[in-house]
Amino acid sequence: MSAASLKARNGWLLSFADVVTLLITFFIMMLALNHTEISRIQNWTDDQLDQSYLSLSQAVQSYNLQYINVNRNTQGIFLSISHPEAFERGGFEVSPGLAAELSQVSTLLSGIAVFNAHETELGQRIIQEADQDGMDWRVEVVVEGHTDNDPIPNGSILRNNWFLSTMRAQNVMQLLHRNSGLRNDYFSVAGFGEHRPVASNETLEGKGQNRRVNIVINAGFTRK
Template structure:
């Protein structure tokens, strides 16, 4: 009797162990599948950003733009303006050359994939999958102004570097917005004055780098929060 009971107990424990092993395997498989789906979407997003950058960079080279430079970074496409002749007399009004280049880029913006997603079969599948999971496509054009640490002339109406950097960013944004005819909700503007330098302000070379306007064109899927 004791032997039979021990055998029954052992059989039950083995069966229970098998069930737990199967459950653990199931959960591991679900995690792997979920991660693979996330990776698929992330790869698609990265490809869209890269295609957008390649298109924009090729157009900038083809049209011989020199004031606006494009680079690809981890956050998206970065357009940098730090040319000596970008703004009139060191103020916030764009020079004729900068205005002309911004109009060209503004006309290109609606054509890049992350701002006008191409409706190929893969894009439709990814977007529908993301929507089904409660995510929506969010594209942004963020314009940031920066200065060196030189003080503003007390007689100037610009008041301080924060004000100057914001007005420059706003002027750039307005040119891009007007030329692109994209929704105003895509655009945002910030001014940081001298407080986010790229280089030391001890020399003229560093100050040249710090006097800049940056336009970040980015896109991602974000959780839909509803109204």
């Protein structure tokens, strides 16, 4: 086979290689653009949570709350209740002291950034763009109950620590919901009993830390 024939026969390889290179370049550009868009939305979401945390933490400080602490972590905004007098002793009824503080906090909830993200021009645009891509802006207020490992006495209406932790979380959630005026679908309850301790149950101090209710506020985009 002559050199000219060989060159003509293999010429298509050069064109094919060019097409593959262009396709690879195209997909890299699409991935880069997509990553940039995801980063923009994630940064905006984090900003809504940061603003909400700042509002709540300032309120906790200004009201000098004793039963409720607020932190910001990877889960979102984290309000913890572990005061020894937060609930009626051995039961699940919220104490008057905690009820007063929950009332103060809950009246602020409807005004924080995550529940009003659609009211800013940028928030409106991002939420509309996400909606076109099949995504919903979703805010969650999850109230989690926890106990120490002390067994529930026989014959008690509480039955077990799962029940106790769930009822405490339920009562906290109802106060938040009623006083905040927020929609029902924002709220949910979980009871973990003694199964997620944060300290050793071998000491009274550790047991006190394990008897707690956490309020986790998170927000982000989810598929419809």
